[in-house]
Amino acid sequence: MKGYHLGELEELILLTVGVLGKEAYGVSVLEEIKNQTGRKVNISAIHTVLNRLEEKGFLESKMGGATEERGGRRKRLFNISAHGRTAITEIRSLRNKLYDQIPPLALDFSYGN
Template sequence: MSKHRLGEFEEVVLLTVAILHDGAYGIAIIDEMEKQLERKVSIGSLQTVLRRLEKKGYLSSRFGEATKMRGGKRKRYFTLTSHGIKILETTKQQRMALWNAIPNLDFRNGHA
């Protein structure tokens, strides 16, 4: 098992950054997460996780151009690093191994 593990919210943030590719910045990430998961996400919790994931080396960030619409403030764009891709792949493999280990699971009838 990997030394580092992702929490559920961390995993969702990394996956969303991957979905958005070059367009992954704060509000766009929140909008995509809310669309995909149909749940509210606060900007504060997202910013905390983005900083943590960047510190762990799973994300990198860069500033975009300043715009008048944002009062001269620049957007911070996030991208997955090779470590971020690797931890997502490891997490997916772990989850799939667990799913595959369930015997005779029949969700249609609500029981195993």
């Protein structure tokens, strides 16, 4: 496979799921994104992306953790799969690699000589 194709929102959500550890499900992901980035994402968009990531094998899920607010309904709890972990590591290193190759700004005097 030639790299991992992840959209911007997909990457964001994948990372958030990683951050949340074992408590990642639709609403918690929504809240976490809001808190960390201040960005409001629609809940249905989050569901769609979570499902898609699971289909692609980046996430695993199980049902569990019913609460009263949910009317006794279980959550679908997501967890990063090994494949997902390699994917974010890969993406990160790719980004870093690219970032490191950006030429320094002209006004950076450290390269002045």
